Amino acid sequence: MSERTTTDRRTLLKLAGLGVGAAAVPGAVVAQQTDPVPQPGAAPVPAPPSPPSGHDMSAHAAPAPTGVAPPAGYIFLDSDEASFIEAFVDTLIPADEFSAKGTDLGVAAFIDRQLYSGWGRGNNMYMQGPFREGTPEQGYQLALSPADIVRVGIADVNAWVRKAHEDNSFDTIEDAVRVDVVTQLEAGKIELKEVPTSVFFNMLFQLTMDGFFSDPVYGGNRGKASWKLLGYPGVGEMYSDKIAEWRNKPFRVEEPLSIQDMS
Amino acid sequence: MATRLPPVDVVIVGSGWTGGIAAKELAPTGLKVVMLERGKFQDTSPDFLAPQSHDALKYSRRLELAQDLSKETITFRNDMSQTALPMRQYGFFIPGSGLGGSGAHWSGLTWRWGEWEHRMLSGTVEKYGKSMVPEDMNLQDWPISYKDIEPYYDRFEKVCGVSGKAGNLRGRIQKGGNPFEAPRSSEYPLPPMTPSQSMLMFEAATKRLGYNPFPIPASNCSDNYVNPDGIALGQCHYCGHCTNYGCEANAKASPHFTMMPLARANKDFELRTNAMVLKVNLDSTGKRATGVTYADARGREFEQPADLVILGAFVTGNVQLMLHSGIGTPYDPKTNSGVVGRNYAYQSLGGARVEIDRDTYMNPFMGSGALGTWIDDFASDNFDFAKAGFIGGAGISAGQNSGDPLTYHPTSPGKPRWGAGWKKAMAETYQHTMGVGFQGAVMSYRQNYLDLDPTYRDAWGRPLLRLTFDWQENEQKVMAATFARCQQIAGEISGKRPAVASPGRAMAGRRFSSVPYQTSHNTGGAVFGNDPRTSAVNKYCQSWDVPNVFVLGASALPQNAARNPTGPVGALAFWAADAIVNKYLKRPGRLV
Ligand SMILES: Cc1cc2nc3c(=O)[nH]c(=O)nc-3n(C[C@H](O)[C@H](O)[C@H](O)COP(=O)(O)OP(=O)(O)OC[C@H]3O[C@@H](n4cnc5c(N)ncnc54)[C@H](O)[C@@H]3O)c2cc1C
Ligand code: SF4
Numbered sequence: 123m124s125e126r127t128t129t130d131r132r133t134l135l136k137l138a139g140l141g142v143g144a145a146a147v148p149g150a151v152v153a154q155q156t157d158p159v160p161q162p163g164a165a166p167v168p169a170p171p172s173p174p175s176g177h178d179m180s181a182h183a184a185p186a187p188t189g190v191a192p193p194a195g196y197i198f199l200d201s202d203e204a205s206f207i208e209a210f211v212d213t214l215i216p217a218d219e220f221s222a223k224g225t226d227l228g229v230a231a232f233i234d235r236q237l238y239s240g241w242g243r244g245n246n247m248y249m250q251g252p253f254r255e256g257t258p259e260q261g262y263q264l265a266l267s268p269a270d271i272v273r274v275g276i277a278d279v280n281a282w283v284r285k286a287h288e289d290n291s292f293d294t295i296e297d298a299v300r301v302d303v304v305t306q307l308e309a310g311k312i313e314l315k316e317v318p319t320s321v322f323f324n325m326l327f328q329l330t331m332d333g334f335f336s337d338p339v340y341g342g343n344r345g346k347a348s349w350k351l352l353g354y355p356g357v358g359e360m361y362s363d364k365i366a367e368w369r370n371k372p373f374r375v376e377e378p379l380s381i382q383d384m385s
Numbered sequence: 386m387a388t389r390l391p392p393v394d395v396v397i398v399g400s401g402w403t404g405g406i407a408a409k410e411l412a413p414t415g416l417k418v419v420m421l422e423r424g425k426f427q428d429t430s431p432d433f434l435a436p437q438s439h440d441a442l443k444y445s446r447r448l449e450l451a452q453d454l455s456k457e458t459i460t461f462r463n464d465m466s467q468t469a470l471p472m473r474q475y476g477f478f479i480p481g482s483g484l485g486g487s488g489a490h491w492s493g494l495t496w497r498w499g500e501w502e503h504r505m506l507s508g509t510v511e512k513y514g515k516s517m518v519p520e521d522m523n524l525q526d527w528p529i530s531y532k533d534i535e536p537y538y539d540r541f542e543k544v545c546g547v548s549g550k551a552g553n554l555r556g557r558i559q560k561g562g563n564p565f566e567a568p569r570s571s572e573y574p575l576p577p578m579t580p581s582q583s584m585l586m587f588e589a590a591t592k593r594l595g596y597n598p599f600p601i602p603a604s605n606c607s608d609n610y611v612n613p614d615g616i617a618l619g620q621c622h623y624c625g626h627c628t629n630y631g632c633e634a635n636a637k638a639s640p641h642f643t644m645m646p647l648a649r650a651n652k653d654f655e656l657r658t659n660a661m662v663l664k665v666n667l668d669s670t671g672k673r674a675t676g677v678t679y680a681d682a683r684g685r686e687f688e689q690p691a692d693l694v695i696l697g698a699f700v701t702g703n704v705q706l707m708l709h710s711g712i713g714t715p716y717d718p719k720t721n722s723g724v725v726g727r728n729y730a731y732q733s734l735g736g737a738r739v740e741i742d743r744d745t746y747m748n749p750f751m752g753s754g755a756l757g758t759w760i761d762d763f764a765s766d767n768f769d770f771a772k773a774g775f776i777g778g779a780g781i782s783a784g785q786n787s788g789d790p791l792t793y794h795p796t797s798p799g800k801p802r803w804g805a806g807w808k809k810a811m812a813e814t815y816q817h818t819m820g821v822g823f824q825g826a827v828m829s830y831r832q833n834y835l836d837l838d839p840t841y842r843d844a845w846g847r848p849l850l851r852l853t854f855d856w857q858e859n860e861q862k863v864m865a866a867t868f869a870r871c872q873q874i875a876g877e878i879s880g881k882r883p884a885v886a887s888p889g890r891a892m893a894g895r896r897f898s899s900v901p902y903q904t905s906h907n908t909g910g911a912v913f914g915n916d917p918r919t920s921a922v923n924k925y926c927q928s929w930d931v932p933n934v935f936v937l938g939a940s941a942l943p944q945n946a947a948r949n950p951t952g953p954v955g956a957l958a959f960w961a962a963d964a965i966v967n968k969y970l971k972r973p974g975r976l977v
Binding site for chain 2: 330
């Protein structure tokens with residue numbers, strides 16, 4: 123399946139209860155790190171990705187998702203937005219030999235729930251005006267909450283896609299074209315109408331990553347797929363008796379423990 | 386209209402390390418002491434119990450234990466020609482809130498500053514002459530010597546159960562410790578923490594290069610420990626959820642359990658949480674504080690009369706309260722006069738990442754906030770300033786803090802960040818990367834300062850604190866030279882060159898950015914000194930202008946060092962509390 127029609131998309135939506143994405147700290151380029159001991163390796167390197175070659179996202183023999191199925195139905199996203207987010211997370215997290223695709227791991231559902239949370243609504247951001255454009259060093263200065271960024275940005279991107287790709291929307295273009303659009307968004311090559319491209323991309327990128335990596339208690343990372351991929355033992359381990367014994371040997375557990383597993 | 390409450394003897398603002406220490410020391414005097422903390426009440430049980438306390442999204446990304454920026458934040462600009470704009474989301478520092486303050490979720494690196502770091506001006510001028518100090522640098526000494534404060538460093542380390550290795554015991558250099566350390570009267574209370582693979586590799590490489598690696602002194606206990614006050618601390622689990630998280634094991638020293646239970650055991654001590662102090666009230670002369678006004682959780686305002694007011698509201702809170710209340714003359718950068726807001730400084734943080742062979746494993750999830758190995762060869766005045774062309778330098782380290790995939794999922798440079806090939810690249814890298822990082826000293830300058838913002842207000846209608854700050858030439862040089870040094874060490878570790886810069890960090894040649902998190906190590910704004918023209922408080926941290934106000938914390942430090950500040954902050958709080966109990970209470974009035 124290389125192209126989905128609008129009808130296909132609607133059908134898909136009805137059939138699968140897919141989640142929506144969660145937004146990241148607006149404008150944040152690197153993971154928010156507070157390191158104590160300067161540990162530079164800890165921040166993801168924002169090197170431009172070598173553009174992935176076109177791929178059929180459904181073709182890979184992905185490990186079947188395990189764990190609690192993502193919640194059916196969206197709270198924040200409307201159906202067009204949901205289709206966008208699903209296509210976005212599956213582009214960033216395609217099915218391959220390492221994991222199922224983003225939607226099957228609950229990443230879209232995670233994003234939906236995060237956008238509807240107090241955080242998504244900007245509850246702990248300073249939102250008083252006047253809103254002025256600042257220097258890059260002054261950071262995020264828009265009146266948009268994370269949820270607004272995603273909502274307005276989706277409309278912006280879809281408007282761009284409609285013009286550039288004959289009435290398609292982001293979720294109905296071919297997979298390879300979508301990869302290209304995301305690559306251009308990341309590189310800031312597409313100009314959006316309302317939301318600065320980097321703000322929109324970084325937000326959705328961070329939300330997708332957060333949905334892939336955070337504890338499954340939030341609805342993403344189904345079956346602890348990303349933790350198993352990296353060999354992360356989960357949140358229950360205590361290592362005082364292991365740090366010396368396992369030094370320079372990979373410490374792995376059969377089944378990483380999540381908050382849900384331990385509650 | 387604020388409701389007036391019955392008067393008390395002492396009001397303490399804030400329950401972090403400084404407020405906590407003051408509370409614990411003053412509560413047994415029999416005075417009526419009230420502590421006002423803007424954040425919520427919290428305790429190890431139930432608030433910091435695992436597994437919920439290991440929720441990376443909640444604590445590391447959403448910063449659950451930080452100040453609520455929707456209510457108050459700061460504004461920022463790089464220089465006076467710009468219009469400052471609010472820090473609308475968490476940026477370069479993360480001010481803590483709730484019982485224990487930042488002390489509840491700090492990392493635990495617990496330093497004594499080096500001898501030079503207590504007397505930067507005279508130490509520099511003696512060795513290199515006046516010309517070494519740029520004209521716009523407001524370099525000044527502490528008003529007390531390392532010797533004066535040494536017993537208080539010792540006390541703070543014993544309270545925290547600091548794990549480390551002495552490098553200088555009463556003048557004798559000790560093997561395995563920091564040979565540049567100032568003389569200590571006693572060994573650390575606990576032996577160093579168990580090193581990770583990355584630390585051993587850093588140690589070996591720096592030794593080969595002729596440097597002097599040692600374990601970072603850590604308030605993450607290497608073993609079970611009972612401190613001199615009878616408080617039990619547990620052994621660290623190396624759980625990897627430390628910085629920004631509360632500790633389930635009471636292994637990370639925090640005022641919420643080392644100070645508050647002792648203060649609260651006194652019947653005349655009262656803790657009020659969800660109590661946001663808005664102002665210190667002065668009498669008509671402006672020379673005496675009559676108490677404070679605060680708002681409770683519902684927004685009701687109360688006036689709490691008190692004879693003595695102790696501010697422990699972190700650097701930003703202290704300076705904001707002083708400026709808003711009219712305590713001391715505000716600093717004016719045009720004339721370099723006035724004192725409140727003067728000498729703000731920060732730290733630079735950067736480094737290089739190291740690609741490790743695929744047969745070497747890091748287990749990055751085994752770590753703690755302060756687990757690391759450090760070299761001081763290029764910090765303090767341990768190197769030749771004249772040759773380097775700058776003063777201050779930087780500490781260089783490698784450590785292991787957290788391998789939680791939410792915040793740690795590196796890929797090698799040039800590899801995809803998403804899509805095809807990305808997961809493979811991550812899986813290949815997760816166990817095989819480390820970093821070599823630096824923490825650079827930052828001097829104070831005429832043009833870097835704090836004042837009140839003319840436009841933006843907090844939820845209670847008060848002007849926000851405005852920060853004007855940029856890297857200056859000296860700091861740019863520190864960053865450039867130290868980054869090269871990090872690359873050298875990274876190359877020595879991996880056998881590959883060149884190492885790649887860590888993104889999002891301080892980099893020479895760029896302006897200071899308030900966007901990426903760097904450190905929460907702000908200093909200055911209400912510095913202590915012997916001259917009321919260049920200091921807001923005297924050597925006991927007592928306001929020169931309003932002597933029944935004491936101002937505790939890193940706001941007192943005249944410049945920033947190449948290491949974390951809480952060692953001196955804790956020691957100074959004990960020093961000031963001692964002066965309050967043994968001098969001020971006997972004869973209230975100016976101590977100097
Ligand atoms: C994530 C993080 C990691 C850190 N790691 C290290 C480290 O490894 N080593 C190190 O040396 N330092 C570290 N620090 C810094 C360290 O936490 C601080 O130096 C130390 O806690 C300062 O103590 P304090 O009492 O001055 O302020 P805080 O601990 O911040 O306490 C201030 C308290 O005052 C309260 N408050 C503020 N304003 C008001 C008001 N108006 N009314 C009522 N209450 C108010 C706050 O809610 C808070 O509880 C770290 C800081 C952070 C945030
Ligand atoms: S790493 Fe150690 S000190 Fe830090 S939170 Fe975990 S158990 Fe506590």
